[in-house]
Amino acid sequence: VWREFVADLRAQKLRTSLTVLGIAWGTVAVVVLLAFGVGLERQTRKRFHGLGDRIVILFGGRTTKPFEGFPDGRPIRLLPDDVPTIAQEVTEIQYISPEFITRSARVRRGVKAASPAITGIVPAYGVMRNIIAQAGGRFINDRDVAERRRVAVLGDELATLLFGHDSAVGRQIFLGDTPFTIVGVMRPKLQNSSYQQRDKDRIFIPATTHYALFGNRFLNNIVYRAKSAELTKVAERHVYETLGRKDKFDPTDKDALGFWDTSEWETRFGQMFVAFNAFFAIVGSFTLLVGGIGVANIMYIVVRERTREIGIRRAVGASRTDILRQFLAEALMIVLMGATLGFLLSVGLVAALGGLPIREFVGAPTISPSVLVATLALLAMVAFAAGLMPARRAAALDPVDALRS
Amino acid sequence: LTEVAGAKLRAGYSANAEVIIARRDSVLYIPERLVTHRNDSSFVTVRTDAGKPEERLIKTGLSDAINIEVLEGLKEGESLVEPPPREIT
Numbered sequence: 001v002w003r004e005f006v007a008d009l010r011a012q013k014l015r016t017s018l019t020v021l022g023i024a025w026g027t028v029a030v031v032v033l034l035a036f037g038v039g040l041e042r043q044t045r046k047r048f049h050g051l052g053d054r055i056v057i058l059f060g061g062r063t064t065k066p067f068e069g070f071p072d073g074r075p076i077r078l079l080p081d082d083v084p085t086i087a088q089e090v091t092e093i094q095y096i097s098p099e100f101i102t103r104s105a106r107v108r109r110g111v112k113a114a115s116p117a118i119t120g121i122v123p124a125y126g127v128m129r130n131i132i133a134q135a136g137g138r139f140i141n142d143r144d145v146a147e148r149r150r151v152a153v154l155g156d157e158l159a160t161l162l163f164g165h166d167s168a169v170g171r172q173i174f175l176g177d178t179p180f181t182i183v184g185v186m187r188p189k190l191q192n193s194s195y196q197q198r199d200k201d202r203i204f205i206p207a208t209t210h211y212a213l214f215g216n217r218f219l220n221n222i223v224y225r226a227k228s229a230e231l232t233k234v235a236e237r238h239v240y241e242t243l244g245r246k247d248k249f250d251p252t253d254k255d256a257l258g259f260w261d262t263s264e265w266e267t268r269f270g271q272m273f274v275a276f277n278a279f280f281a282i283v284g285s286f287t288l289l290v291g292g293i294g295v296a297n298i299m300y301i302v303v304r305e306r307t308r309e310i311g312i313r314r315a316v317g318a319s320r321t322d323i324l325r326q327f328l329a330e331a332l333m334i335v336l337m338g339a340t341l342g343f344l345l346s347v348g349l350v351a352a353l354g355g356l357p358i359r360e361f362v363g364a365p366t367i368s369p370s371v372l373v374a375t376l377a378l379l380a381m382v383a384f385a386a387g388l389m390p391a392r393r394a395a396a397l398d399p400v401d402a403l404r405s
Numbered sequence: 406l407t408e409v410a411g412a413k414l415r416a417g418y419s420a421n422a423e424v425i426i427a428r429r430d431s432v433l434y435i436p437e438r439l440v441t442h443r444n445d446s447s448f449v450t451v452r453t454d455a456g457k458p459e460e461r462l463i464k465t466g467l468s469d470a471i472n473i474e475v476l477e478g479l480k481e482g483e484s485l486v487e488p489p490p491r492e493i494t
Contacts, residue, residue, distance in 0.1 A: 042494075049493045123442070130493050138438035142445075143468065151470045170471045179421065181470050184438070187490055 004330065016334065019291075019298045023338025024345060026288030026382070030375045031346035033280040035365035036353070041273040043190075043363025048266050050191030050199075052129045054229060057195065058222040058239065059258035067250040076247050076256045078219040080211065086222070089242040092235040094227045097125035100210040101196055101220035105176035107203055109162040116158055117197040118175060120210020121223075126153075128225050130189060131199055137169045137184030140206050144183075148208040150175075153184040155200040178213060180205065195260075196220070229263055236261070285378050291338065292382035299331050299390030310394055311402025324395040331387025339379050429467050429474055437473040439485050440465065449479065450486040458486045 060077040063070070083098045100120035106113050126132070126139035133139050133153065144151050152173065159168045159182075168182045191198055210216070226235040236259055237251075244251035303310070310323055347367065354364040414420065440463070441448045447465050450458045463478030 046493055053493075130491075132490050132493070133438070135490060136438075141437070141440070142442035143437075144470065149470055183470050189493055 004326075015298060015301075019294045019334055020338040020341065022291035022294040023288070023335050023379075023382075024291075024342035026284070026291035027339050027342025027375065027379065028345050028349065029287035030281065030284030030378055031343065031367060031371060032349055032353075032365065033284040034277065034371040034374060035346070035350050035367045036362070037273070037277040037280045038368045038371055039354075039363035039365040041270075041277070041363075042366065044192075044269060044273070045266070046363075047190045047192040048262065048269070049130055050189045051193050052223070052262055053225075054232070054263040054266070055128045055223055055225050056232065056236065056262070057260040058224065059220075059260070060218070061256050061258045063249045063253050064255045065250045065253040067253070068248055070248055074249070076243070076249060078222055079217070080207075080219060082219070082243065082246070083222060085246065086224070086239055086242055090235050090238040092226050092231040092238065093224050095124040095128050096222065096224040097122045097128065098207050098219045099125065099221050099223055100207060100214070100216045102210070102214045102216055104214065106174075107158070107162070108174040109171075112162050114158060114161055114201075116155070117202050118210070118214070119196075119202050119204050120207040120214075120216075121204055122207050125204070125223060128223055129199065131204065132187045132189070133184035134187045136167070137182075139184055140204060145206040145208050148212050149206060150178060150180045150209055151183045151205065152180045153186060153204040154182055155198070155202045156186050156188045157198075157200040158203060159185040175203070175205070175213070232261060232263055281374060281378075285382075288378055288382050292335075292386040295331055295334050295383070295386040296389055298334070299327060299387060300393065302330070303327060303390050303394040306394075307397065307402050310397055311399050311404075314397070314399035315403060320395040323397075324391045327391035327394045328387045331391065332383050335379060335383035335386070427467055432466070433475045433479060433481055434472045435475055435479070435485060437468055437471060439487055440473060450488070451479070452484045452486050 058078070060075065063072050063074045063076060066072050078098075080098055080100075083096055087093060087096050098121065101117050102120075103115055103117055105118060106115050107118070121140065122145050123139060123141055131139060131153065134156075137153070139153055140151065143149070152175070154162070154168055162168065162173060163171065168185050171182050172179050173182060174180070186199060188200065191200070196202075224235070226232040239259075240251040240253075240257065243249075243257060244253075247256075249256040313323065314320075350365045350367055435449065439449055441450075441460075447463050448460050449463055451461050453459050461478055464476040466474035466476045468474065
C-alpha cells in the first residue's frame with residue numbers, strides 16, 4: 001500500500017500535496033483553537049484564585065423579616081467572637097479567619113507613606129486567599145497572633161512603594177505611631193476581583209494586634225473555606241442557623257448576612273468555558289471537514305482512474321474487502337501525513353503565540369492531553385468518513401464492468 | 406542611653422527608642438519562616454543524612470519574628486529544608 005501511495009503521490013504531486021495541506025490546515029485550526037481555549041480557561045481560573053481558592057467571604061447584613069418580637073431592618077454585624085462560634089458549630093468548615101480592616105492609620109517609612117487597608121487576620125487567611133510570601137519571607141504565623149506581635153506582611157506594590165527594590169523583610173515601618181517589623185512580602189499574583197482593595201496594595205497584620213491597636217468593635221468580614229466544594233452550601237445554611245440563634249434573626253432571612261461564594265462564580269465560568277471550547281472545537285472541525293471533503297474527492301478520482309486495475313485485481317481473486325482495505329488505507333495515509341504536518345505546525349504556532357505579550361489576560365495556549373485526544377478523535381472520524389465512501393464505491397464495482405471500462 | 410554628639414532634643418521633636426526586654430547570646434537560632442506551627446507545637450523539616458526530608462518537633466525560645474531560638478530538637482550543623490513558595494493554579 002505504501003509503495004502504491006508513494007507512486008500515486010509522485011504521479012499526482014500537486015493534487016495529493018494540496019489535499020495533504022487541506023488536512024494539515026484543518027488540524028492546525030483544531031489544535032490551535034483548542035489550545036487557545038485551554039490556555040484562556042487556565043489563566044482565568046488562576047485570576048480567580050488570586051482572590052481565593054474556593055472561599056466564602058461572609059459579610060453582615062440587615063434583616064428583612066421580623067423575628068421573635070424584633071422588627072425587620074435590624075443591622076446584623078459580625079463580631080470577633082463569631083469566628084470561634086462558627087468554627088465550633090459549623091463542622092463543615094476547614095479554614096476560617098476574621099478580617100479586621102481599618103484605614104485610620106498611615107503606613108510610613110521615612111518620608112514615604114501610604115494609606116492602605118490595614119488588615120488584621122490569622123494564618124489560615126493566607127492559605128485561603130492565596131497570599132504567599134516571596135522567598136526569604138513568611139506569612140503571619142500562629143505565634144504572631146498568640147503574642148500580638150507587631151509584624152506585618154506587605155502587598156508587593158506597597159512594598160515597592162515603601163522600599164523600592166530593597167528587601168523589606170526584617171525592616172521596620174510605622175503604622176500610625178507604632179513600629180512594625182516586616183516579616184514577608186507577597187508574591188505578585190493576578191487578582192481579578194476584590195473587596196476593599198487589591199492584595200498587592202494592602203498590609204496584613206495579626207488579628208489580635210489589629211484589635212489591640214485599633215480597637216475595631218466589628219469585623220469587616222469573615223473568610224472561610226468548607227471541607228469540600230459540595231459542603232459549601234450546607235456550611236452556608238449552618239452559618240445562618242448559628243448566627244441566627246446568637247443574633248436572633250430568622251435563619252431563612254437571606255439578607256441578614258451577605259455571602260460571596262467564589263466557587264459559585266468559578267463553577268459558572270467553568271460552564272461558560274465548556275461552551276466556549278465546544279464552540280472552538282466546532283469551528284476547528286468545520287475546517288477539518290473541508291479538508292476531509294478534499295480527501296474524499298481525491299479518492300473518488302483515484303477510484304475512477306484505477307477502475308481497470310480494480311477489475312483486474314477482482315478477476316485474479318481479490319475480494320471486495322481487499323479492495324476496500326486498499327483504498328481506505330490510502331485515504332488514511334493522506335490524512336496521517338496531513339495530521340503530522342498539522343501537528344508540527346501547531347506546536348510551532350502555539351509556542352510562538354505563547355511568547356506574545358497577551359499572556360496576562362489570555363494565558364499561554366496549551367496543547368493539553370485533552371486537546372490531543374479531541375483532535376485525534378476528530379481526525380480519525382474525518383479520515384474514516386472520507387476514506388470509507390470512495391473505498392466502498394471501489395469495492396462495489398462489478399469486476400466485469402470494471403474490466404470493460 | 407547613648408550620647409549623640411551635638412544633637413539636641415527640642416520641644417515638638419519625636420524620637421524612637423528601642424527597649425531590650427530580653428536578649429540571648431551564642432544560642433542556636435534559625436529563620437522563623439522555616440517553622441511550621443500546629444496546635445501550639447512547632448515543627449521544622451530536617452534533611453536527614455540519607456537526604457530525605459523529615460519533619461521534626463522542636464521547642465522554641467525567644468524570637469524577634471525573623472529569627473527564632475531553638476531550645477530542643479535541632480543540633481548545630483543540621484540542614485533544614487525550605488519548601489519553594491506555593492504556586493497558584
